[in-house]
Amino acid sequence: MGFLDKVPRLEALIERLESAEGLEDLQNVIEELRDSFGVDHMIYHWVNSKGDQYGCGTYDLEWVNRYVQKGYLRVDPVIVGCFQRFHPVDWKRFDWSSKAARAFMQDAIEHGVGNQGYSIPIRGPNGQFAHFTLSHNCNDEDWQTFTDKNRRDLILISHSFNQKALEFQPGRTPESSQSLSPREIEAMTLLATGLSRAQAADQLSISEHTLRVYVESARHKLGALNTTHAVARALNRGLIVI
Amino acid sequence: MGFLDKVPRLEALIERLESAEGLEDLQNVIEELRDSFGVDHMIYHWVNSKGDQYGCGTYDLEWVNRYVQKGYLRVDPVIVGCFQRFHPVDWKRFDWSSKAARAFMQDAIEHGVGNQGYSIPIRGPNGQFAHFTLSHNCNDEDWQTFTDKNRRDLILISHSFNQKALEFQPGRTPESSQSLSPREIEAMTLLATGLSRAQAADQLSISEHTLRVYVESARHKLGALNTTHAVARALNRGLIVI
DNA sequence: CGCCCCCTCGCAGTTTCTGGGGAGTAGGAT
DNA sequence: ATCCTACTCCCCAGAAACTGCGAGGGGGCG
Structure with a gap:
C-alpha cells in the first residue's frame, strides 16, 4: 500500500501523542506517526539562537550527528525558510540557490533524506522556534497530492507535538515571576x-x-x-x- | 438553536476565509465565523512591538475605542496570558488576581464582552504576535463543552486568519529583511x-x-x-x- | 498600631556606553 | 574581476549609567 492510500486517524494519533510520557516516548510517537502517514521520515526539530537544538525523528543517527557536527543548522534552508514563514511549506519553495545550500542538499540525500519535504514552522513563547517536518522519496505530483490531503492534520499534530516537547523540556518553564509595580x-x-x-x-x-x-x-x-x-x-x- | 448545537463546516469556512480580498472583507468573514459558531463575539487582535495594534472582530466599537484609549493593552490578561502560552487557553486560566485586571474585566463585561472566553495565541516570523479569541455569555460547563468540541477547528481557522491578515498588511514586516549576522x-x-x-x-x-x-x-x-x-x-x- | 510596599527626591565617585574617526582580511555574489 | 558583506582591531572625549549612601509621606493589611 502506497503512502497516498494511508488514512491516518487524527483522533487516535493525537490521543497517543498526548499520552506520551517523556522525551524518549516522543521518539516512539514520531516513529508511529511516520508509519501512520506512510512517509520515509518525520522529524521534530527545536532550536534557539544560541545554537542549542533538540530533535527527535527518524533520520539516521549518522546524519543527525553529521548535521550537528558540520554546523548545518546555519546552512539548512529548512531552518532559514521556516524561520521566515508562518504557514507550512514545501521544500521546493525554499531558497536552494546558494552553494552551501546545494552542498547541504546533496549531503542530505546521500544520507537518506528524501527528495521531497514538507515543513511546518512552529513558534512558542519567548522566541521558541521549532519545525515539524516530513520527508519522502517520490515524484512532485504524488507529494503535492499527499501534502494537500494531510495539511490540516499535520498542522494539528505539529502543534500537539510541540506542546508535549515544551512540557518535557527542562529550563523552558517560566521562572517565578515577581510582578512589577x-x-x-x-x-x-x-x-x-x-x-x-x-x-x-x-x-x-x-x-x-x-x-x-x-x-x-x-x-x-x-x-x-x-x-x-x-x-x-x-x-x-x-x-x-x- | 443554542451555540452548542451549531455544526460549523470547517471546509466551507476556511474556503470562505481564503477567498477574502482585503481587510474590510476580513471583518465580514469574522462576523460570518461568529455566526457559524454561534458565539457572542469573535476577535482577531494583532499587536506589535511599538504598541501598534490592529484588530477586527465583533466587539462594540465603543469598547474597542475605550480599550485603545485607556491603554488596556498593557493590562489585558488575555494579552499577557497569550504571550506566555503556546496552546489555546480558556480565560479562566489567566491571572485575574491583580486589581487592574479585575477592574478591566468588570469594564469589559459592562461593555458587552462575555463572561466566558477562549483565546488562541498566534506567532509569526519576526516576533509577530496576535491572538484569535472567542467570547460568550454562558455557564462554565457549556463553555467547556463548546471549546472541547471546536478546539481543533478553531486552531486551523486562527492560522488561516492570521495568514490572511499578514497578507493584507505588507507593512507589518518593514525591517524584516534586516537580519543580524x-x-x-x-x-x-x-x-x-x-x-x-x-x-x-x-x-x-x-x-x-x-x-x-x-x-x-x-x-x-x-x-x-x-x-x-x-x-x-x-x-x-x-x-x-x- | 506597626509593618511593608509604593511613590518621591537628593549627592558623589566610578564605570560604562556612545559616536565619531580609520584599516585590514576573507569569502561570497554578480 | 570587482563589489559587498562579515569579521577583526585601534583611538579618543564627552555623555550617560551604575553603585551605594541617604530622606520622608502615603496606603493597605494584620
Whole structure:
C-alpha cells in the first residue's frame, strides 16, 4: 500500500501523542506517526539562537550527528525558510540557490533524506522556534497530492507535538515571576523603547532620581545584572510590552 | 438553536476565509465565523512591538475605542496570558488576581464582552504576535463543552486568519529583511543576558572594540536608539533568544 | 498600631556606553 | 574581476549609567 492510500486517524494519533510520557516516548510517537502517514521520515526539530537544538525523528543517527557536527543548522534552508514563514511549506519553495545550500542538499540525500519535504514552522513563547517536518522519496505530483490531503492534520499534530516537547523540556518553564509595580512597568517600558533615563523621567514627570529608583527596584525584582538585562527579562516574562 | 448545537463546516469556512480580498472583507468573514459558531463575539487582535495594534472582530466599537484609549493593552490578561502560552487557553486560566485586571474585566463585561472566553495565541516570523479569541455569555460547563468540541477547528481557522491578515498588511514586516549576522546575534544575546561589553567580548574571545562594532551594527540595523533598545527590539523580533 | 510596599527626591565617585574617526582580511555574489 | 558583506582591531572625549549612601509621606493589611 502506497503512502497516498494511508488514512491516518487524527483522533487516535493525537490521543497517543498526548499520552506520551517523556522525551524518549516522543521518539516512539514520531516513529508511529511516520508509519501512520506512510512517509520515509518525520522529524521534530527545536532550536534557539544560541545554537542549542533538540530533535527527535527518524533520520539516521549518522546524519543527525553529521548535521550537528558540520554546523548545518546555519546552512539548512529548512531552518532559514521556516524561520521566515508562518504557514507550512514545501521544500521546493525554499531558497536552494546558494552553494552551501546545494552542498547541504546533496549531503542530505546521500544520507537518506528524501527528495521531497514538507515543513511546518512552529513558534512558542519567548522566541521558541521549532519545525515539524516530513520527508519522502517520490515524484512532485504524488507529494503535492499527499501534502494537500494531510495539511490540516499535520498542522494539528505539529502543534500537539510541540506542546508535549515544551512540557518535557527542562529550563523552558517560566521562572517565578515577581510582578512589577505600575511605575516600575512604566519606567521599564520607556527604557525598552530607547529613551534615556532623563527622557523617561521627563515623560513620567518625575525626577531622574526617582526613575532610577524604579529601575533599580525592577532590576532587583528581576534578578537582573543591569538595565539591559532587566529589560530583556521583563520582556521575556511578558511583564512589559513594547 | 443554542451555540452548542451549531455544526460549523470547517471546509466551507476556511474556503470562505481564503477567498477574502482585503481587510474590510476580513471583518465580514469574522462576523460570518461568529455566526457559524454561534458565539457572542469573535476577535482577531494583532499587536506589535511599538504598541501598534490592529484588530477586527465583533466587539462594540465603543469598547474597542475605550480599550485603545485607556491603554488596556498593557493590562489585558488575555494579552499577557497569550504571550506566555503556546496552546489555546480558556480565560479562566489567566491571572485575574491583580486589581487592574479585575477592574478591566468588570469594564469589559459592562461593555458587552462575555463572561466566558477562549483565546488562541498566534506567532509569526519576526516576533509577530496576535491572538484569535472567542467570547460568550454562558455557564462554565457549556463553555467547556463548546471549546472541547471546536478546539481543533478553531486552531486551523486562527492560522488561516492570521495568514490572511499578514497578507493584507505588507507593512507589518518593514525591517524584516534586516537580519543580524551570526556574530551580531551572539553579541546581542550575551548583552541581553546581563553581561557588560567587556565580559561579552571576553566570552567571545574578541576585543571589546570588535564587540562594540557588532553592537553598533546591530543597533543601526534595528533602528534602535541605544543598546537597551536594540536588545528589546531584537527580542521582540525573535532575532535573539535568552 | 506597626509593618511593608509604593511613590518621591537628593549627592558623589566610578564605570560604562556612545559616536565619531580609520584599516585590514576573507569569502561570497554578480 | 570587482563589489559587498562579515569579521577583526585601534583611538579618543564627552555623555550617560551604575553603585551605594541617604530622606520622608502615603496606603493597605494584620
